[in-house]
Amino acid sequence: MSSPEASDTEAASSTLSIGGEEQSTSTSIPSTSSSPILPSATSSDLPPSPTSKTAQLSPSERSGAASKLKDEGNQLFLKHDYEGAKVAFGKAIALDPSVPQFWSNRAACELKLEQHGLAIEDATKAICLDASFAKAYYRRASAFLSILDPKSALPDLRRVAQLEPNNKTIRGQVDATTKLLRRQQFEKAIVKQDGPKAWQRALETLRENLPTVHVEEGYEGPKLKEGPFAKEGDDPNAVGPFLGAIDQDFIDKMIEWFKDGKRLPMRYAWQIMLGAQREFLKEGTIVDYTVPEGQTIDVIGDTHGQYYDLLNLLSKTGRPSNTHALLFNGDAVDRGSWSCEVVLTILAYKWLYPKTCFFNRGNHETHDMNTVYGFEAECKAKFNEMTYKVFTDVFVSLPLATLITASKPAIPGSELPSGSSKAQREPILFDGGIKRFFVVHGGLFAQDGVTLDNIRAVNRFAAGGQPPNSGIMHDMLWADPCAANGRAPSKRGVGYGFGPDISKAWCTLNKITAVFRSHEVRQAGYDEEHEGLICTVFSAPNYCDQGANEGAFARVDERGTYVFHKYTAVPHPNLPPMYYSNQGGMRGMLS
Template sequence: MIQWFKDGKSLPKRYVWEILLGAHEQFVQEESLVTLNLEEGMTCDVIGDVHGQFYDLLHLYSLTGEPTHKHCLLMNGDLVDRGSWSVEVILTALAFKWLYPKFMYINRGNHETKEMNRTYGFEGEAKHKHGEQTYKLFAYLFTAMPLATLVCATQPPSGKTNNTILSPEGRKRYFVVHGGLFSKDGVTLDDVQKIERFGRQPGQEGLMCELLWTDPQELPGRGPSKRGVGIAFGPDVTQRWCEANGVTGVIRSHEVRQDGYAIEHNGLCTTVFSAPNYVDQAGNKGAFIRIDASGSQKYTQFDAKPHPPMKPMAYASGGLASLLM
């Protein structure tokens, strides 16, 4: 299938539907907050936004390796929109989910939503390549995607743990979510797990919206969002939330970082972004984060790869829109 895509061909519609229904069957068995325990010898690669950059995704997968019983992939939302191979990106990821449901994980991003897809290209691309009914099936599937993943080390931490926040069992664990934290204190992991997500769009407020839309800020406290949706949360907010929930750190995506990743909020909040040279003009590197069974992290950067002559947003309704989203 991947070679078929590289050759510029479209998958027959019946196979697209089989992949979508097969992946949906796996998503509906998962909680809104997935718990992923890294047993001894296992690793998990956390991948940020890829935004329809299929040829960069192939390069990325060559660096991470495919999912296996010793190696998980966790894609942290925004697989589609902007890049003009969003269908190929999402079908590849969903095929892995169908094949390896316990080793391939996908969080929903703010672009796995109808409103974003209408504006930033995925709706037009999906309809162009596979018809309106297929787009509706994609939109239906997006509402089944989990909203966050708790990646839990099962081995004791390696090295010093001074000031490191650990789980009640004394292990490291990371809250992986597309956007970030909340407009109020007191939200628990249990609250996230209980969110009713099926059939729902994130809307303009509430926990689901904030999980998908918020951003960190340098100043303490909370502030307005530059996006007009969600809020911005400061390092003190992150500290309190991690301490209250026994979380070693928040890993999120949602924003370009020139180095592909950035460690923020005194090490408690890390942004990872995996679309290098975003929309063919940002000049940034991509990155992914590898977590092992002791909770140690390793960061890998990579550069953009050439792609066929198709501009970003080729299927979008309103031309190239703001890069902030």
């Protein structure tokens, strides 16, 4: 791990491939049609005002104090305390805003915190102070790429190449970014061909039992039941003629097979995807679930390809069953290097327990994110391009939200623990004194008055199923809560932030007790914001092996009482995050 003072291009130890450029025109990427909406820094992001004590310092004393703060920030950065490092660099900026390194270092923290919009602002300030500062251009390019804007990143990378003409790594990154941009432009220009979708072609291939999906001789792993006996109407777990059926024994063996680093035959991967998809296609944009008496449902946040942490999590929640529900709230893939294993496990449970295993779509269950953040490259490495396309079709079929409703009236707030949030103690109730919860990956909306009926009416399959750049679906995948009232562009550079007043108005309008969402790292694995109306749940501990955060899940019972359970990361094989995507030309560009 390098401090922000180290050269990004020299210190980077990994490379980023854009989904395998050798097939750069074979799949579709929604283009980033406009520049990102950049945030105005909030009060927490602005440099602190000089105190009376610091105001009395001489210029040399201020410079010395700022330098010490920079060193403090570097040490905090090395310890993965990116919030603390950002604060330290902010204090250094307050003492001496003329030093470009302070702004660039804070941008490095913001990249780690996925505050890409703020990173662009700070890197731009550094460039204004020093037009030859290569690291600032590099960090701004990294931020643009992180929000899928290679068109804006490319000039910055070319500028770095001019400043560092002997840097081979940068030349590779320029080439990779150029290919990504050309791929976007090409696929935007081509006319979409009519014909069967990837999942339909996969279904037909399985039905015809073509050689491409034969299981290799000598395969000793878990096996699905197969044969014409598994027909629709004959077996509730069947997905169609000749496609087989799943049971718990298969899933248990599959989990152990994955733990040992082994892969399923492509045939079984397709069967699992198609079996789960059949269930998703029966569900609306919002899935309704009422917690039965004596049962609970666990809400799980981002897992991001961290398979061994997922298994640890399931040991705490318990697996899905006919009497225990799990809800995975998006972002199962990307970043972590076991995304195929994570999502196949979730899909297998969905196939087996369609009424108690739920999977909301996250912003990373989208083609454009998968292309940049690793899932496409991983899927092609472990299976092939066709399998990736089937995954893409399955992601399109995912619901966007789940509405959890208690089956019994709420416990009086006076009987809850004293530390319970206001949303729990003084809840907004549905008819009959019932609590209910809206579970969505991102957050609330850029416009007032959005109702549950408006959300149910969203056609999640429109425009090929890839999210638009604005509107209800976009907000559900991208929005973040913020501390100030009202709305403002998000720190991440995509979507909007919504304040406590927005949350209260929306929950009151729709009779929602609280919103469970994910999408952002929380050091404790969860956070109750806006007086508990917004509950963030993040389930990938030690995120990307450098977050040092805990993971958490929320358990909701029949009365709508909920508790959070935390856990820490577990060891995993020596494979770094984004391993498969890091085999191409974009060394070190994405964290």
